[in-house]
Amino acid sequence: MLPAHPLSGKRVVLGVTGGIAAYKAAVLLRELQKIGADVRCVMTPSALRFLGRDTMSALTRQPVPSDVFPDDADISESWSRHIHWAEWADLVLIAPCTANTLAKITHGHSDNMVTSLVLAARCPVFLCPTMDGGMYEAPATRMNRELAKELGFQLIEPDHGYLASGLEDTGRLPEPHEIISRLAGFPGFTDYKPLLGKKVTVTAGPTREYADAVRFISNPSSGKMGVAMAVAARDLGAEVTLIHGKLSVPVPAGVSAVPIISAGDLFEAVKAQHEVTDIFIMAAAVSDFRPKQRALHKVKKEGAAMNIELEPTPDSLKWLGENRLDHQILIGFAMETENLIPSATEKRKKKKADYIVANSISGDASGFETDENEVHLIGPLGEPASYKGSKEDVAFSVLRAVFGNEVERG
Numbered sequence: 001m002l003p004a005h006p007l008s009g010k011r012v013v014l015g016v017t018g019g020i021a022a023y024k025a026a027v028l029l030r031e032l033q034k035i036g037a038d039v040r041c042v043m044t045p046s047a048l049r050f051l052g053r054d055t056m057s058a059l060t061r062q063p064v065p066s067d068v069f070p071d072d073a074d075i076s077e078s079w080s081r082h083i084h085w086a087e088w089a090d091l092v093l094i095a096p097c098t099a100n101t102l103a104k105i106t107h108g109h110s111d112n113m114v115t116s117l118v119l120a121a122r123c124p125v126f127l128c129p130t131m132d133g134g135m136y137e138a139p140a141t142r143m144n145r146e147l148a149k150e151l152g153f154q155l156i157e158p159d160h161g162y163l164a165s166g167l168e169d170t171g172r173l174p175e176p177h178e179i180i181s182r183l184a185g186f187p188g189f190t191d192y193k194p195l196l197g198k199k200v201t202v203t204a205g206p207t208r209e210y211a212d213a214v215r216f217i218s219n220p221s222s223g224k225m226g227v228a229m230a231v232a233a234r235d236l237g238a239e240v241t242l243i244h245g246k247l248s249v250p251v252p253a254g255v256s257a258v259p260i261i262s263a264g265d266l267f268e269a270v271k272a273q274h275e276v277t278d279i280f281i282m283a284a285a286v287s288d289f290r291p292k293q294r295a296l297h298k299v300k301k302e303g304a305a306m307n308i309e310l311e312p313t314p315d316s317l318k319w320l321g322e323n324r325l326d327h328q329i330l331i332g333f334a335m336e337t338e339n340l341i342p343s344a345t346e347k348r349k350k351k352k353a354d355y356i357v358a359n360s361i362s363g364d365a366s367g368f369e370t371d372e373n374e375v376h377l378i379g380p381l382g383e384p385a386s387y388k389g390s391k392e393d394v395a396f397s398v399l400r401a402v403f404g405n406e407v408e409r410g
Contacts (some may be wrong), residue, residue: 006184008036013085015094015114016056017101018046020164021130021173025051028095028176029059035180040085042066042113044101065113082113086120091183094118095156096130096173099141106147126154126183133169156182181393185235193237194403200238201277202230203270203316205245207263209290211308212299221285223247225333225373228395229281230255236399238279243269245284263287263313270316279329282317283357289313321352331402334358344378355379355402377401 012032016025025041032039041056043066056064065081086092094101094114101114105127110116118125127148135141136158148155156179159172174182204226208216223244230242231252242251243258243266251257260266263286270280289310317332324330332353334344337360344358359375373391376384377398387397 005035007032007180010037010090011088012037012039013089013092013117014039014041015092015097015117016041016043016047016051017094017096017098017114018044018049019096019098019130019173020050021096022047022050024173024176025095026055026059028179029056031176031180033059040088042082042085042117044112044114046098046100068110068113068116082116083120086117086122089121089123091123091186092118092121092125093128093179093183094126095128095179097127099129099131099135099138099144102127102129102141102144102148105153106144106151124154124186125152126156126186128156128158128173128179129171130158130173131171132163132165133167133171136169136171154186175390177389177393181390181396184396185231185392195233195279195399196237198238198278199241199276200230200233200279200281201241201243201270201273202226202233202281203243203266203284203286204230205247206285207245207266207287207313208261209263209287209313210294211291212295212297214298217287217290219285219287221245222249223284224249224371225391225395226281226283227252228391229283229399231392232395232399233279233281235396236403241273241277243273243284263290263316267314267316267319270320274320274323275325278327279331280320281331282320283333285335286316287313317351317353324352329354329402331355331357331398335361337361341376341378341384344376348378357398358384 014025014029016022029039029041039060040062041060041064043053043064045066048066053064068082104115105118108119110119129136129145145155156174158170159174160170161168161172163169163171205223206218206221208218210216226244227247227249230240234240234254241256241258243260245260258269260269266284266286290313292309292311320330330353332347332351334347334356336343340358340360344356348356356378357375358378359373371390373394374388375394376386378384385401387394
């Protein structure tokens with residue numbers, strides 16, 4: 001049985017403001033309920049133009065106020081609701097948060113139920129700025145975003161993509177699973193820390209195997225999945241070392257970084273961490289072969305040999321399986337274009353790993369360089385478990401699954 005989601009049992013007030021993305025709020029509310037959160041909803045008057053009050057009231061089984069002093073209710077029961085709900089909440093989430101509401105919140109306005117509740121809140125408040133790209137990058141909005149951070153609000157930045165205006169730009173409300181993943185990673189909510197006191201080494205990104213001074217064999221790995229695994233391990237309490245090739249994303253805060261170039265470099269770095277690591281997560285995209293001879297200078301086109309003799313690179317995962325300490329857990333990764341599950345299952349046995357995270361690189365929505373992934377977690381306890389979503393969400397799900405079960409090596 002998996003441990004409860006970090007937001008299970010949390011009391012959430014979802015604030016919805018008047019942007020076209022308000023229609024997503026109903027799905028977000030349901031997803032929060034599915035993971036065990038107790039959700040209430042408040043809306044701005046403008047939000048009611050995009051999403052019906054009755055819809056959200058039916059889902060929450062609670063009233064959905066928009067004005068502090070509603071005309072159609074007993075004022076003696078409702079005028080202080082923003083105070084009582086603010087005291088009740090473990091977190092407040094404003095999604096979507098329009099430019100107008102962002103400006104009001106950062107300057108202390110309280111002219112509707114959403115802004116009044118935020119002003120009264122004593123719990124963490126998360127804002128999802130959602131608007132057209134020009135509005136998002138406007139100087140006033142940039143200033144308000146920075147001011148919101150200074151005031152202690154948690155910002156969940158918008159996605160880049162197709163907007164209601166028809167433009168491609170930054171300003172989209174992230175998908176519900178992405179928002180929930182960000183909430184779950186907040187230190188105050190991640191009570192479930194199975195890796196507390198553990199030392200975790202994660203490998204990420206591509207290796208480069210040079211043939212001469214400028215040319216090398218490599219792959220398109222961005223390192224995003226490995227970095228996501230490092231973040232998830234960190235947020236679950238671990239002390240994390242990230243051994244990485246060239247990354248397209250920054251090294252996350254709170255993680256020790258060991259940069260490498262080649263598979264040989266990675267092998268030496270892994271061996272250096274061997275004695276002090278409890279859990280290895282081998283997500284790097286390692287070149288299996290390297291040129292047998294490397295020229296120290298750039299080889300000229302004229303007179304150059306047309307064949308490069310290759311040799312195998314050191315196999316860090318195999319070495320770890322063969323030299324595993326009794327307390328260590330080993331999680332490998334496998335990327336395939338065909339026969340994914342059988343190949344990954346065989347790899348787990350051959351490399352003596354506890355788990356293999358398998359994903360195909362044949363589709364557009366998973367694999368190299370994408371922000372999304374779909375993986376299959378293969379272990380000794382039965383059929384593969386599948387996870388799909390942002391790489392951050394997938395990483396968290398994988399680690400929760402692994403450390404929610406007793407690891408049995410087979």
